[in-house]
Amino acid sequence: MAKVKGAIVVNTERCKGCNLCVVACPAKVLSLSPDSNLKGYNFSYMSNADSCVGCAACAYVCPDACITVYKVKNKTE
Template sequence: MAKVKGAVVVDTEKCKGCNLCVVECPTNVLALSPNVNGKGYNYAYMENPDACIGCANCGLVCPDNVITVYKVKLQEA
């Protein structure tokens, strides 16, 4: 079975830092940044990118639809 590597892209200027994606992530990939965006919100970012499995739970729960999830199949060695 091929392994899947995921990547999460957050539109940081539109993210309100509601934390729903952070709570929903089963592999603890996401966190709220200590930095703020132009509106003064702490935005979500990939704190542990190597742990992402591309499940897309974060994108499904995002109320503002600012998260895009990408999946790539890794080649078997």
């Protein structure tokens, strides 16, 4: 298990599915959802949540500030 675990929460109604977070993620955690939001955009989601390290790269590049990032350092392992 990775020592640092991260998770993101996407504001799916604000997301416009621009794909920039998917490109920016170094751990390839994100994808665009097959579902769409009320505006018809395929929002971003964590398709590979286990790999997330909470680096916040996705949130820095997100033009619409849709992404909230959380990170935990696992001290026991």
